[in-house]
Each structure stands twice: as structure tokens, then as C-alpha cells.
Amino acid sequence: MKRTVPLVITFVVGWVLIFSVFFPYTESLGEDFSVFFDIIASIAFILGGGSLIKMFGAKVIKRQPGWGYALVAIVGFVGTLVVGLLKTGNPEGITGNVLAEGSAIMAVYDYMFKPCGATMFALLAFYVASAAYRAFRAKNTEAVILLVTAFIILFGRTFLGTLATIWLPEQLDFLKIPNIASWIMIVLNQAGNRAIMIGISLGIISTSLKVILGIERSYLGSE
Amino acid sequence: MRIYEKIRDIDRRLIFLLIALAVSLPIIFQISFPEITTPMVKKVFDQIDSMPAGSKVLLAFDYDPASEPELQPMANSLLRHLALRRCKLYFITLWPVGQNMIEDTIKNVLLPEFGEYTYGVDYVNLGFKSGNEGVIKVVQTNLRKLYTTDGRGTAIDKIQMLKDVKSLASMALIVNVSAGYPGLKEWIQYGSDPVGLAIVGGCTAVQAPLLYPYYPNQLIGFMGGIKGAAEYDEILRKNYGDQISQRYKNGLQSWLSTEVGKLRASYTGEQLQQRIAEAQEKYKQKLDSEKKELYLGLFRMGPQAIAHLVIMLLIVTGNVTFFIDRRRRKKKTVSSPPAFLRKQEAGPSE
Amino acid sequence: MLTAFVPRSQARPDAAMLVRIRPPVSPRAFDTPSDAGGCITVRWQLSPDDQPGGKLVEGYGIYRAEEPAGPSAALRVNSFKPIDVVPAGTTEYKDSSTDDAKTYRYRLVALSEFENSEPAETPVAQSSLQLFNLNRLNLLVISIIISGTVIFYIQYLKSGRQTFIRKIAGLEAVDEAIGRATEMGRPILFIPGIQDMNDIQTVAGMIILGRIAKTIAEYDTPIEVPTSRALVMTTAREIVKEAYLAAGRPDAYSDDMIYYLTDEQFGYVAGVNGIMVRKKPAACFYMGAFFAESLILAETGNDIGAIQIAGTAMPAQLPFFIAACDYTLIGEELFAASAYLSGEPKQLGSLKGQDMGKIIAMACILFGVFLATLTSVTGSSAILEVLEWFRSFFSVSA
Known part of the structure; x- marks a missing residue:
């Protein structure tokens, strides 16, 4: 029973949604189902929040290693939730726009959320450098091709790349580094990307079919 | 330890420091370089x-504070x-x-520079709805x-x-700025393409390769990314530079007069003079940094340009040490590393 | 305030310089085909003054009037209301705000900076609902062919026939990674991406987690699965619990192995990075949909010396994973993983079907290239027609 009901639901909904694409009258079914999903996912958030409190709470109470981090997480979670729900400091009151200037939630957003998010994203610059330093080694022919391509793209995206070949006559325009860079992106990269996308689409089709037909059921638990 | 070994086994914190300098120095000294607008960006322009005036344009801002610096x-x-x-x-x-990104952009650009725009008549913020591409389909x-x-x-x-x-x-046009999913790709697949609508936009540099298949x-x-934005700025400045500059100045002027009016209502005497001087100072600063x-x-x-050059330099040094190392290794016999490190055998030990 | 049909420039040029622009030509309105009703398409030919590169016509203004029950010309003239403007060079407009019960008439004017042209009027039109979307017939045919191939091969291998499946290095290394973690007595970290269960990549990640969980349940290797979505957490718990049950060690399972951190992308990355640095997992698996966090995670994993296996169908993140991880499942390999790891014939059949799909795609691409080359070499209009038909067969419209 625990296995059969989900399988039947998957089978029916899967086929209905596939066919709804071809009938204008039922086209909006897909949208309705995505709204259903959002509702379920929102309710599941309570489970997520509960798990967070339980896990990190236990860590703090038992003074497990790293409990200080857990405490910060709990304070952040509960604090943001409370000032958001109660609209603390909101000049328009409890019925006002949650994003109104001057409210505590906006302060959290402006002075914590924004800088923290941007900082994490900015870490990429550092990690790209260290990964590039390690990965781009001319170990073999393929690696040399990769290295040269990376070089052209990087160079083509800087002012020096433009300046380096600006003296070339108009007939040799295609040899200018920014133009070679965009040729690599538009022709070579695009061809590769399309091939990967075709492979991915076929993978999605076959996985979806396996799920809809009930051949793949390990996502419901064991075999 | 030889020099090449030191470079080979470079502490990656040193790499991080180099990148930090490459990024921060041009910001501090406000270095910028000339740009040439490429065809792809020119087409957006x-x-x-x-x-035509009065065309309905859907402006979808699908990004967050993390990607704000880039978008x-x-x-x-x-x-x-x-x-x-x-x-x-x-x-x-x-x-x-x-939602915040939209309101911030309206507050910082539309309201001060385009005072004739009225909410509900000339622009409206439809806000956020959850459901990703489902929303577009609806x-x-x-x-x-x-x-x-x-x-x-x-x-x-x-x-x-x-x-x-x-x-x-x-709508007559969709303009999208996106940092990932859902974003430009979804707006094309579920929004513009099915109804035959024109769409232009921008995305982070990482996402860009994924969008080439849809162009043109x-x-x-x-x-x-920033490179695209810089090229757009260049062409916008060339075509509308004077108008934009005038509007910026007018916006600042009216900001100053409202600010002074507000101050007059709440302060008197010396305090008022001091606050007005502060506001005027701020006005001057903003006026001076107009281009920026x-x-x-x-x-x-x-x-970004400087960081690119530093990364290129790092790749070159990495390769030089790699070749010296390989030549030396050939002379000695080296025991093969464990299987799980196979892919990284040539890399520095970190 | 902006009004759609007021000329843009207030400063009118000298009356002598004013050239009256001409309206668009032969406008017509008809029910938009293959839709759910509520939409009328208006089509016209460009105004003779609307030339490419020309600055005269800036766009077209569209008016609409409901056809009254007892038609009188005078009444109609007054009931036209402006509904939209479209840029110059446009020859079609879809009015999707019609009522199927009413009939409509449209008027088009060409707009210039200084003035509007005389209106051009369409005959009446009415929108209606169509049962089948004929525009998507090609999609139906392609879907049937591809799905049919996959289903055929699943049945084919189910009947006991053998097939060759190439080795996927990343999947061969899974056991090695688990073994290493067990030997070192350190945990395994599994990241199922940052999308929810409605993303097929997350489902593929969950399937791989199920296979990994079986092995770790046998070896009693600790596992950490921080998730960025609550639904993914509940699904993962169910899968891992079942795996422990199947291995006969339900007591070794704990809900604390799988926990929710946050939906926020970079908050999640910060959390996972903290876990990596503190708990130093010996093996890290990244299986699912990833975005900008891919390199931040993988570089941190590299720094702590973990063996790393990644799998994603996000093309933009693949280069980062390939640079920083030991093994990477590229795109379709992520989806192939479950079949590959299970080794069941019916699962392997889906892989074979996928490969056939690729062969069909390649054949179509080659045929298209051949036709296009032939057209440009011979200049034959008959081949061009075939090429155009072939191209349109592979374009999807509403």
C-alpha cells in the first residue's frame, strides 16, 4: 500500500501532464500542479525549520563541539522569523508592507543578508583563481588546447586583449582577439553546449519515463 | 627548497591575497578602461x-543581493x-x-532621474510570485x-x-536581468518563444555560455556579466550621455531642495546651518562622482580586467613550475601516488 | 504621464516639412489557431514609409472595437479604443484579451515622432477554443519516437538479452570513495544540489543516494546529508532509512544524518563549508542541480583533501566541478547513474534507449547539414523547400 499509492499517483499525473501539453483546454493543468507543489513545499518548510531547531538545539544543550555555530544559527533563524512575522518596527504597523523602510526585517536584510550573500558569492573570485592555478596545466594535448582557449577568452575580455590586436587591418578583423574569443564562444562552445543539452534532455526523458512507469522506484525507499 | 618548488607549493592564501589586491586596488583608485560595444550587446541597445513611446515592456529582475554587484x-x-x-x-x-532589487532600482534610478514617471500609470511593480517557470506559463x-x-x-x-x-x-518586449534559475533561459523557453515575443536581457558571466544557443x-x-554591462554603458553614453547627465543633475538638485526643505521644518539656528552644509557636501560629492x-x-x-590578468599570470607561473618539475621528476623515479589522487598528481600539494 | 498614441515630440516641425505618413497595408484579423480561445491575431503589411533603417515610422498603434449587436457605422467609429503599440517593422499582433462570445474589429495607425497616419481597418473576427494544438503535432511525433525507443529497449533487455554498457569512471569510483572514508573513520558528505524535489536532477541525486546508503549501511560509515530544501530532507531520510533497514541495521540509522539548513543559496554554502572544515569528510558527493556554489563547495572539499565525485546537468557548473573534483558525471551520466549502479536489465534498457535517441538526433543533424549544404551549392528552390520544412519540424511554437 505504502508503495502502490504513490506509484499510481505518479503514473496518472505523469501521463495527464504529458498529454495536457497537446490540448489547449488542459494546458493550464501543468501550472495548477506546479502551484500544488509550491503549497506542499511551503508546508514542508515547517518540517525543515523543526529539524533545524531540533538538530542545532540538541547541539547547544549537549555542548557538542561547534555548539557556538549552532547557537548563532538558531538565534539568526528565530530572530529573523520573529521580527518578520511581528513586523517589528514597521512604520506602517502590523498590516503594512513587510518591506517598508525602517522595519527590523529590512535592517536584517540590508545590514546582514545582503552583505553576507554578496561576500559568499565574491568568494568565487578567489576560488576561481586557485582552481585555475591548479587545473590549467599543459599535461597533454587536450590540456594544452584547453589552456590556450582559456587564455584567449580571458585575454579577449580585457582591455589589453582589445589593444593587443587593434592595429590589425580591417580584412584581418577576424584575427582580433575579442573576435576570436567570441567566435570560440559562439561556434565551439555553443556546439559543445548543444551536444551536452541534447544528452541531458534524453537523460531527463528516460529518467522521467522510468519514474512514471514505476521502473525506477528507489526514490520511494528501497527496492 | 628551490624557488620553483616554493612557487609550486604556493600557499593558496597567497593566491587569495593577490586576487584581493587585484580587485581592491582598481576600486580604490577608480580605474576604468575604454570599451568597444560588441554586436551582441549592440543588438540589445x-x-x-x-x-516607440508608450510600448509596454516587461522588466523581469531575477537576481538577489549576492549577484547585485554583477547585475x-x-x-x-x-x-x-x-x-x-x-x-x-x-x-x-x-x-x-x-522584489527588493526592483524597489531599490526604482528608488535609485527611476524616481530621481525620471520624475515624470507616475506609479500605476507609467510603471508598476507586480512583485514576486513563487513557482519559477510555472509563473511564466500562467x-x-x-x-x-x-x-x-x-x-x-x-x-x-x-x-x-x-x-x-x-x-x-x-507586452511588446521582455527585458530580463537574471542571476540563474529561474531567469533568462526560462523567460525564453516559457515566455517569449511560445508567444513570439521579442526578448533581450543580461545575465551573470557564468550563465552566459548557456544562452549562446538561443542567440540570435x-x-x-x-x-x-560586468563586461556586457560596461559595453552597454559605453553605447548608452555615446547616444544619450548628455540627456542622462542632465537628468542626473536635475535629480540631485531637486533632492537637495527637498532635503533642505525638510531640514528647515525640523531644525533651527546653528544646527540647521550645519545640517544644510552636510547636505550640500553630500550633493557635491554625488555631483563629482556622476560618471561613476x-x-x-x-x-x-x-x-575584473586586472583580476583576469592576474589569473593569467598565475596560470603561466603554474605551467612554468609544472614543466621544470616534470623535467626534474623524469630524472628521478617517483613512486606512483594513491589512486584517488591520480587526477591531481601534477598539482601542488595544498 | 505617457499616453500611447500621442506623438513623442511636442515640438512640431515646420508645417511645410511635414510629410504625412501612410497607414499599414491590408490588415486582417483572425482567430489565433491552436489555442484555448480568448485570442485574436491581427496581421498587416508594413506601411510604405516603414523601411528598414528608416526613421519615419516609429511603430503602430492598435485600436479595437467590439462589434455592437445592431451595427451602426457612427457608433462603431466612436467605440474604437487604443489597446497597444508595437515597434516599427512588426507585422503581427496577438490580442489575448478577447471574449469568445464577442466579435471584434481592429484599426491600425502608423505612428511617427510628430503625427499618426490615417487608420486602416480590419474585417470582424471572433476568437474560439481549439481541441488539439496542431502546432505541437511535431512535438508529439518526436516524443512518441524518443519515448517509444526507450520503452522498447527496456522491454528488449527485460527479456534476458545482453548488452554492452561503457564504464563510467565516476561511478566506478563510488565504492572506492566509500571504502576510503570507512578506513579513515571519517564521514561521507552527500550534497543533493540546491533545487527541490520537482527538479529531475534532485530525483537523480536521490536515487544515487539510495545506492550509496546501501553500501554505507553495510560498512557502518557515518554520512552527513545537509539539504537546502525541506522536501528533499524528508525524501532523503526515507531513502536512507529504507537502505539501513534493507541492510538489516535499522538501529544504526538516525534522522540526524540528514538535516535541513536553509533555502538561501549562499547561506547553505556557508553552512556546508563550515561542516566540511569542522568534520573533514573523507569523501564528498555532489549530485543534483548546482549553481554558483559548485566551485565554492568543491574547492573547499579539495582543500580538506577529500575524494570528490560530482554529477550535475547544469552545463555552466560542469567546468568548475571538472577542475576541482576527482570525478565528474557529465550531464546525462548523472541520469545514467541509477541504471548503471543497479545493473538491472530493465534499467540498463533505458540507457540503450537514450543512446538510440542520440543516434536519431545525430542523424537528423547530419541530414539537416547535408540539405543546407546542398541548397547553398545547387541553389535549388525545391531542396530549399524541403530544408525549410525540415527546419520547421524541429521548431516548437505555442
């Missing part, structure tokens, strides 16, 4: 420039250009915090099914410029 420059420039063309603007977002056929109010809580039917908008097909048939033109404020893309390209 031409498309917007061909919009805000293009968002600002696109908005300026659309407002200069006097298009009707319908802001929308599929990202929860996109608005493609029926806007009112999902949107009963705008992002500020006003009923849709009370908003003048939404009266004749039933679905996406009512399904996606008229697009900008990738108006062409964020051009100025943010400086650090």
Missing part, C-alpha cells in the same frame, strides 16, 4: 532604442534607456528578494490568474496601466 549596473542602464524611450514599465520577479495565458494585486498590495483592477493587460502577449533567433541580444554613479558597469570592469 538597438532593440530598446527602436521601441545592478546593467539593470540600471537598461532602466535608464527604457525610461528615456518613454516605455511603460511592468516590473516583475521570480526571485523572492528580487502569465503567458492569463496574468490575473496569479496576480490579483501588485507588489505593493494594490488591487490590479485599480491600476490604470494594467487594465488592458491580459497576458504576456500584451530566440534571444535578440544579451549581455554577459551613472556608468557602474564601466567602473566595475576595471577590477
